[in-house]
Amino acid sequence: MLEQxxxxxxxxxxxxxATLVEGMLEKALIGLQEKxxxxxxxxxxxxxxxxxxxEVKLDEMCxxxxxxxxxxxxxxxxxxxxxxxxxxxxxxxxHVVNICESSLFLIERPPVKPLIDTPRMTDVVxxxxxxxxxxxxxxxxxxARSVCERDNIVDSLRDQxxxxxxxxxxxxxxxxxxxxxxxxxxxxLERMADLSTNIxxxxxxxxxxxxxxxxxxxx
Numbered sequence: 001m002l003e004q005x006x007x008x009x010x011x012x013x014x015x016x017x018a019t020l021v022e023g024m025l026e027k028a029l030i031g032l033q034e035k036x037x038x039x040x041x042x043x044x045x046x047x048x049x050x051x052x053x054x055e056v057k058l059d060e061m062c063x064x065x066x067x068x069x070x071x072x073x074x075x076x077x078x079x080x081x082x083x084x085x086x087x088x089x090x091x092x093x094x095h096v097v098n099i100c101e102s103s104l105f106l107i108e109r110p111p112v113k114p115l116i117d118t119p120r121m122t123d124v125v126x127x128x129x130x131x132x133x134x135x136x137x138x139x140x141x142x143x144a145r146s147v148c149e150r151d152n153i154v155d156s157l158r159d160q161x162x163x164x165x166x167x168x169x170x171x172x173x174x175x176x177x178x179x180x181x182x183x184x185x186x187x188x189l190e191r192m193a194d195l196s197t198n199i200x201x202x203x204x205x206x207x208x209x210x211x212x213x214x215x216x217x218x219x
Contacts, residue, residue: 007075010061010082011137017054017089018133020047022126024096025192029122032103032185033115040100040107051093058086081202085136088195092129095188095195102181102188112168112178121157121189124150128196135200141207144200154193161186 024047031040062083065071071079128147135144165179 006065006069007078010058010065010079013054013058013061014082014085014089015133015137017051017058017086018129020051020054021089021092021096022129023047024051024093025099025122025126025129028096028099028103029119031100032107033119035107037104037107040104044097044100048093048097051090055086055090055093059083062086077206081136081206084202085133085199088199092192092195095192098188099185102184105181106178109178112175112182113164117157117161117164118182118185118189121154121161121186124153124157125189125192125196128154128193132196132199132203135203139203139207141204144203144207147200148197148204151193151197154190158186158190 024043027039027043027047030036031038031043062079065079066076069075128150131143131147134140135147162183165175165183168175169179
């Protein structure tokens with residue numbers, strides 16, 4: 001019989017991993033806004049290494065729980081979902097590293113335009129990550145639904161950034177390289193939002209047995 005304390009320990013590790021990824025994203029934005037290469041490099045070298053170790057640890061915990069206790073039903077579904085979230089968080093960490101790489105390029109050059117929408121995107125994405133994990137822990141389908149809906153905000157901000165930067169590139173070709181790096185940042189943020197949405201779609205399926213991909217209005 002699988003002890004609840006072991007499942008709780010697994011969930012606790014998952015929360016700590018998500019908090020680490022959120023922190024990495026926050027530091028990446030600070031490094032970009034304040035032009036601090038040391039912060040960006042810390043995320044890429046120190047935090048990313050910690051994230052990778054955590055991902056391996058969580059993976060081993062999931063395998064051990066299944067091998068030692070042979071869980072069934074809800075416990076097994078919980079472990080499988082924790083494993084999926086673990087892999088998703090690892091991918092999010094990779095996207096943060098991409099953001100840091102682009103930021104290191106940008107902070108050494110004059111700004112193309114004021115950073116307005118990028119911080120907004122970052123704030124929304126950080127909230128989506130936190131709430132996606134919370135929806136899993138509490139089996140909260142309504143919170144999960146709200147995260148899925150916020151994905152539209154992130155998509156709109158990305159599209160707005162893209163339109164503005166295209167205008168800059170057309171009018172001044174010297175901005176092309178910097179604009180492309182800003183677009184890369186926006187694209188990575190948008191992908192992190194998508195990954196948060198994927199977690200919440202699974203939560204809704206787990207709680208309500210409904211597949212909502214591409215049609216949120218059915219919930």
